[in-house]
Amino acid sequence: MKQPRVVKSDIAWATPEKIVIHGLDLCNDIVGKFDLGQMAFLEVFARVPNEAELRMFNAMMVVLVEHGITPSSLATRLTVCGAPEAVQGAIAAGLLSLGSVFVGSIDNAARMLQEALVDAPADAELDAIATRIVADFKSRREIIPGIGHPFHKPIDPRTPALFKVAEETGFNGRYVALMEKIGAEAARVSKRELPVNVTGAMAAIASEFGVSWKVVRGLAVAARAIGLVGHVMEEMRQPMGDEIYYRMEEEAARHLRPAI
Amino acid sequence: MKQPRVVKSDIAWATPEKIVIHGLDLCNDIVGKFDLGQMAFLEVFARVPNEAELRMFNAMMVVLVEHGITPSSLATRLTVCGAPEAVQGAIAAGLLSLGSVFVGSIDNAARMLQEALVDAPADAELDAIATRIVADFKSRREIIPGIGHPFHKPIDPRTPALFKVAEETGFNGRYVALMEKIGAEAARVSKRELPVNVTGAMAAIASEFGVSWKVVRGLAVAARAIGLVGHVMEEMRQPMGDEIYYRMEEEAARHLRPAI
C-alpha cells in the first residue's frame, strides 16, 4: 500500500483570533495598509515588493484587466442573462475563454523566452539566440508567439508603455531584450512589421520576475476577473445578452425556417 | 417582428493606436501610474477614487483574497491535478464554490441592509430598524446573514480591522451602523455573542459605496481569483491534489471493496 505523503501549504494559517498570510497578520499588517497590487504580489511571490517591483507588477497587472467587448466579456454577459443570481458562474464563464487564442498565448511567449535562456551564460549573445528562435519557428511553420497583432498595428501601444516602466524600474533585463530582438528578427525575415505585442511584453516582464511560463497565464486570468466584475455590473443595469441571443438565434436559423 | 435594441457598452473602446477605459487612455493614463486597486475601482465605479475611497476599497478587496485551504482552493488544486495546462479552468473551478454558503452570503447581508434603508429618511431610527429586522428573521426562522462565524469566534478579527479603516476614511455611515446594531440586537435576543462577521462588514462597506447587493459578490469573486493564482503556483511546485485524490478514493470506497 502506498505511503501517504503529507498535505502541506505554506500560504496561510488561521486561528479563531487571527489569519496569517505568508507571515503577515491579515488584520494588523495588511488591511488598511496594503493596496490590491501589494496583496497580489504577496500572493504570487510570497513576500512584500519593493517600490520598483510594485510599480512594474502593477503595470503588468492593470494592462489586461479590460479590453471592452470580447469573447470573454460576452460569455460573462450571456451567463448573467441566464443566471444573474450566480455571479461567480458568470465571471468563471468569462475566464474560460482565456486560452491559446487570446491571452493564453502569453504562456507560449514566456516558454520560448525561458527555455532559450535557462542554461544560457550571463553574456550569451541574444542576437544569435533570436536568430535561431525565429529560424526554428519558421522551419516548423509555427507562428512566433508574442509578436504582431491583428488589430493593434503597426504597433501594440501597450508594449512601449510596459517597456517604458520596465526601463524606469530596472526590469529591462535579458528577457525584455530577447523579446524585442525576436520581434526585430521576425520583421527582418518576413519583411513586414512584427513588433512585440502585449502578451509578448507581459511574458518578457513576467520572466524578469521569475514567474514560470506554466503559471504566467494565471496573472492575466486574475486581472481579467477584475474587469469582468465591471461587465457583470453593466450587464445588470444595461443588458445586451438577451438582445445578442435574440438576434443570433434569428439569424443563425434563418436558412432552416420554412418561408412563411 | 421584434425591433432590435442597440447593443451598447460604456466601458471601453479601442483604435489600433489606443485603448480607452472609462475615458482614460490605458497606455498614457493608467499603465505605470495606477496600482491594481485604482484599476479595480475604475472598473467598478467608472471613475478614479480619491484617497479615502481608495484606502477603504483596497481594505475591502484585500480581506477576501486568501483564506488558505478551503473548498475553493481545493477545487482549484484538484483541477490543476487534471488539467495543469488550462490555468483559466483551475481558477474558474475555484470560483464556482463562492456561493450561498461561503462568501456569497455577502449578497444576503447587503440585501438586508439595502432594503432596510432604501426608503428610510436620513434620520431613521436605526435601533428600531435593527430590532424589526432581527424579529423578522426570527419569525421566519431564518439565519441572519453577516453575523457570527463558526471558526472565528467570539469575534471575526477582520470586522474590527475593516470598521477601523471605515472610521478613518469616513465610510462609517448608516449601513455600517445598522449592521453593528443588528449584531448587537441578535446577540441580545439569542443570548449569545453574534458579532458582525467579515461578510457582514464587507456588505456594509460595499453598501456605503453604493454597490448593489445583486453584484456585491462579484467583488469577492475577483479578490479570490487573485488568491487562487497563488494556489495554482504552489500546487505546481508542491502538489497536494493527487494525494487528496488517492486518500479519498481509497477511504470512500473502502466499505465497498471485498476484503482480500
Place this chain on the structure above:
Amino acid sequence: MKQPRVVKSDIAWATPEKIVIHGLDLCNDIVGKFDLGQMAFLEVFARVPNEAELRMFNAMMVVLVEHGITPSSLATRLTVCGAPEAVQGAIAAGLLSLGSVFVGSIDNAARMLQEALVDAPADAELDAIATRIVADFKSRREIIPGIGHPFHKPIDPRTPALFKVAEETGFNGRYVALMEKIGAEAARVSKRELPVNVTGAMAAIASEFGVSWKVVRGLAVAARAIGLVGHVMEEMRQPMGDEIYYRMEEEAARHLRPAI
C-alpha cells in the same frame, strides 16, 4: 479537536481488474449492454430501470439536450473561439448560464410541487391545493414557476409530448396532475393562457420519479452538456464566435469612438 467523520461514497469502486458501479461490473454488465439512458438512470437512481421507467426517463432527458442558439450555446461557442484546445472549458462555460432564468426554473417548479404534497394525504384535494398555491404566489406578487413561455405560446409543444409519455408509462401521478391544475387555475385567475411549460412538465415528472427539487436542475445540466458537444463541433468547422465578437465590439463601442 473535532472527531473526523468517515468519507464514504456508495457509487463505485475499482480494483486493477474491474470497475463496479452501483453493484454492476462496468466491463461485463454495462459496456455493450446499456444504452446511455440506462447508464444515466443507474447514476441517478442507483438501480437499473424497468422498461416504463426507462422510456419516461429518456423522454425527460432528451427534451432539453438541444434548443439551438441560446445564451448557453453562445457562451460555449465564444469560449471555443478563445480556447479551442480546452473543450472541457467550452462546455463548462455553456452550462454556467443554466440558472434561475433558463432551465433552472425547473427547481422552483419542483419545489412548489414537492412542498405542496410532502405531507399531503393520498386523497388530498389537488384542486384546492392548486387554488391555494396560485393565490399564494399572487399575494406575494411572484411569478408561478413552470407555466407560460415567452416564445412557445399559446402552448409549449414539449409539455403534451412529455405528458403523453407519462400517461403511457404510468407516470401521470399526483405531481403531473397538480402541475396541470396550477396552470389551469393561473389561467383562470389571470384571464390568459398559461399552460404548463417544459420546465414545469419536467419538474412534475422528476417529482414522480422522486428526484428532490434540490438536484433536479442537474438532470437538465447533464442533458445540455450533450447538446453542447454538438455546438463545439459545429463551431470548429463553421465558426460564429469571432463574427459575433467583431460585430458586437464594433456596435457596443460605436457611441464612444470619435467620428473620423
Place this chain on the structure above:
Amino acid sequence: MKQPRVVKSDIAWATPEKIVIHGLDLCNDIVGKFDLGQMAFLEVFARVPNEAELRMFNAMMVVLVEHGITPSSLATRLTVCGAPEAVQGAIAAGLLSLGSVFVGSIDNAARMLQEALVDAPADAELDAIATRIVADFKSRREIIPGIGHPFHKPIDPRTPALFKVAEETGFNGRYVALMEKIGAEAARVSKRELPVNVTGAMAAIASEFGVSWKVVRGLAVAARAIGLVGHVMEEMRQPMGDEIYYRMEEEAARHLRPAI
C-alpha cells in the same frame, strides 16, 4: 470596414409550435421514441444511427460516465459544499479537470492515429506505421498516449470490453488495429506490458466514427457530466466536501501554526 459574415447554425430551429433538431421534430419524432444514446448520436453526427452504430456509440459513451472518487468528482463535491444552490456550477467545476492528465489524453491518442492514417493508402502497412510512431515518440522522449495505466494493470479491463463490441459491430477497423499495434510495439521496445488503455480504445473507436481529435474530448466531457449528477445527489444526502475541507485545512497548515 470588414464585411460581416453570416452567422449560421444547421443544428436546430424553432417556431412557437415546434422545435426541429437536425431535421427531426423534437416532440413528434424524438420524445418518447429516442433513448439518450440516440439523441447524443444525433447531436454529434447530425443523423440517426443504425443499430450497430448505436451499440458501439453507447458502449463508448457509458464507459467514462463514472469512475468513483476522482479529482473531477471531488471538485464537484467541494463546489456543492459552498454553492449547493448552483448545481450547474458544481457540474462545471467537475468537468474542468478533464484536461491533459485525465481523460483529455484521448485527444493526443486520437491525433496520433488520425495524423498517421490521414494520407495513408487503404493497404498501408500498419505494422510499419506503428514501428515508426513508437520510434518517433521515443526519440522525442515523449509518452505515447493511449497505452499503459498507473492503476489498471497489467491491462485496463475497459479496453477488451470496448474492442469486443467493436468486433461485434464491425467497428474494428484500421484505427483500432493501429492502436493495438502501437501498444504491442511499445511493449516490445520497452520490455514491459503496455496494453491499450481506455482513452486509447475510445480514441481508436471515435476515429472509426470519423470524430476529429480536436473535439473527441467533448464526448468524454458529456459522459462525465452525467456521472457528476450522481455525485451532486450523493453529496447532498451524504456529504464529504466539508470533512475533506476540515481535514486538509488542518493538515496543510499544521507546520505553520505555533505549538500551543
